[in-house]
Amino acid sequence: MNPNDHTCTNLLRKVELALDGELTHDEEKQLFNDLEQNPWCFDVYDIEKCFKQFLTEKIERKRIDESTIKCIRERIQTEGEAIEGNR
Amino acid sequence: MADNRKKLSKEKKQQIFENEFLPHIDALYNFAFHLTYNEVDANDLVQETYLKAFRFIESYDEGTNAKAWLFKILKNAFINEYRKRVKQPTKVDYEEIINYHESEEETHLGSLDLRQEVFQGMIGDEVTKSLNALPVDFRTAVLLCDVEGFTYEEIAKIVDIPIGTVRSRLHRARNMLKDMLKEYAQKRGYEDTEESESEQENQNPKDNESE
Incomplete structure (x- = not known):
């Protein structure tokens, strides 16, 4: 299948939506039926799935310091008391 | 009110x-x-x-x-x-980015095969570096969708943009990331199968005619 083929291009647009969980159950079912008839597109689905998983797993995830959480709690406490005092 | x-x-x-x-x-x-x-x-x-x-x-x-x-x-x-x-510039030349990426939009699909070994060995630093090189609005779309798992509707509400814009920003951001990652991988010996196939076709036109 040629990637520039009109049908294939439409299918591939839906692939991204499917992988992002943006298709309904019926739309997804229809997409898979269509993909099965287009092996090139099915391969692209596999590659795109792999890319999304790759981003999710490889992008660095930072964790906040406990000291910042403590500082936020203290500021909230002070602010809460000030609000109560003004009531 | x-x-x-x-x-x-x-x-x-x-x-x-x-x-x-x-x-x-x-x-x-x-x-x-x-x-x-x-x-x-x-x-x-x-x-x-x-x-x-x-x-x-x-x-x-x-x-x-x-x-x-x-x-x-x-x-x-x-x-x-x-x-x-911090007096950072807030404007990005979107026209330039959009024109460039729209012109190449379809050709990106499937052109980067992450199943290959070179990508599996890629460490988070390189991916994070590529992500951080994206303009902030495109980076935001990837972070909210691929890292935090928000739906398009939630992203639209968080960023205050239409759902269609979420979709196109994600598509373009991922294409930009693919370009950057491909460039990085090529330095480590990755060979783009599509490019090498088309090179072969150009070098051996008769072989292809006979198929």
């Missing part, structure tokens, strides 16, 4: 804060870090977000989507205050 805020007791506010807001603090910090590239600024941004959330806690509907609500506050704080404070 009508004030829809409820009156909550101090204890109730603390309870919502601890049970619904604080569990998302690492996700917010991670988002703030990728927006600012700086741990101190990210800390400030998160503190500011939580203080604002507490001040407006009576506008929050208990048991609803606290994570999306907090992300929206953080995004607004970043735009309104952080960018002003």
Whole structure:
């Protein structure tokens, strides 16, 4: 299948939506039926799935310091008391 | 204008804060870090977000989507205050980016095969570096969708843009990332199968004719 083929291009647009969980159950079912008839597109689905998983797993995830959480709690406490005092 | 805020007791506010807001603090910090590239600024941004959330806690509907609500506050704080404070340029030449990426939009699909070994060995640093090189609005789309798992509808609300724009920003951001990662991988010996196939076709036109 040629990637520039009109049908294939439409299918591939839906692939991204499917992988992002943006298709309904019926739309997804229809997409898979269509993909099965287009092996090139099915391969692209596999590659795109792999890319999304790759981003999710490889992008660095930072964790906040406990000291910042403590500082936020203290500021909230002070602010809460000030609000109560003004009531 | 009508004030829809409820009156909550101090204890109730603390309870919502601890049970619904604080569990998302690492996700917010991670988002703030990728927006600012700086741990101190990210800390400030998160503190500011939580203080604002507490001040407006009576506008929050208990048991609803606290994570999306907090992300929206953080995004607004970043735009309104952080960018002003550090005097960073806020404008990106979108025309240039959009024109470039629209012209190549279809050819990116499937052109980067991450199943190959070179990508599996790629460490997070290289991926994060590529992500941080994206313009902030495109980076935001990837972080909210691929890292935090928000739906397009939630992203649209957090960033204040139509769902169609979320979709196109994600598509373009991923294409940009593929370009950057491909360039990196090529330096490590990755060979693009599509490119090498087309090179072969050009070198051996007769072989292809006979097929």
